[in-house]
Amino acid sequence: DTAVSQTPKYLVTQMGNDKSIKCEQNLGHDTMYWYKQDSKKFLKIMFSYNNKELIINETVPNRFSPKSPDKAHLNLHINSLELGDSAVYFCASSQTSIHTGELFFGEGSRLTVL
Amino acid sequence: AQSVTQLGSHVSVSEGALVLLRCNYSSSVPPYLFWYVQYPNQGLQLLLKYTSAATLVKGINGFEAEFKKSETSFHLTKPSAHMSDAAEYFCAVTKPPPTGNQFYFGTGTSLTVIP
Numbered sequence: 001d002t003a004v005s006q007t008p009k010y011l012v013t014q015m016g017n018d019k020s021i022k023c024e025q026n027l028g029h030d031t032m033y034w035y036k037q038d039s040k041k042f043l044k045i046m047f048s049y050n051n052k053e054l055i056i057n058e059t060v061p062n063r064f065s066p067k068s069p070d071k072a073h074l075n076l077h078i079n080s081l082e083l084g085d086s087a088v089y090f091c092a093s094s095q096t097s098i099h100t101g102e103l104f105f106g107e108g109s110r111l112t113v114l
Numbered sequence: 115a116q117s118v119t120q121l122g123s124h125v126s127v128s129e130g131a132l133v134l135l136r137c138n139y140s141s142s143v144p145p146y147l148f149w150y151v152q153y154p155n156q157g158l159q160l161l162l163k164y165t166s167a168a169t170l171v172k173g174i175n176g177f178e179a180e181f182k183k184s185e186t187s188f189h190l191t192k193p194s195a196h197m198s199d200a201a202e203y204f205c206a207v208t209k210p211p212p213t214g215n216q217f218y219f220g221t222g223t224s225l226t227v228i229p
Binding site for chain 2 (some may be wrong): 004033040041042043045048054056090092094101103104105106107108
């Protein structure tokens with residue numbers, strides 16, 4: 001039973017298109033995140049939601065819009081895709097109110113923009 | 115502000131040799147520290163974590179790390195490398211709960227194990 005699941009795992013699309021990535025966690029965590037990993041493996045936080053409320057919004061183009069319908073789901077919609085958006089996008093979750101608080105990651109969604 | 119620095123973006127060791135991956139942190143408060151491993155085409159998996167209890171932390175797959183406040187370090191070690199240890203390793207820092215929403219990752223160290 002997957003703890004943090006993302007769909008789709010692979011996305012290949014043309015420049016200018018719009019795409020969405022979905023994420024669900026069944027751990028009962030209160031916080032969810034989107035990270036972008038570039039070709040050099042560098043991990044950059046994009047957004048964080050705590051109990052459906054946006055708490056971290058790093059310098060990300062407005063073309064990226066997260067949506068959290070409930071605390072178990074955090075989706076990422078990207079408008080007008082650009083070549084530079086090609087990356088692996090990771091969803092993660094954590095329980096920030098307890099002692100351990102580590103991040104649990106999904107398997108990643110590899111986006112390729114042609 | 116918090117940050118971590120991983121020295122050495124690539125480390126190569128022979129199978130059976132000691133693995134040492136370096137991580138130094140900067141934090142304005144006592145930190146929580148983590149090591150994650152990423153195998154090819156997979157997500158990140160927690161190896162071990164320091165949450166202000168014992169300074170020597172044991173993790174999965176024979177890895178351990180020691181929190182040294184005087185050196186602001188949290189280096190990852192394994193006495194004997196195995197081929198299956200080849201992966202990308204990330205050090206991360208955050209604040210303790212309830213404010214630990216922001217995780218800061220290092221730039222990663224790619225470990226190669228030579229047969």
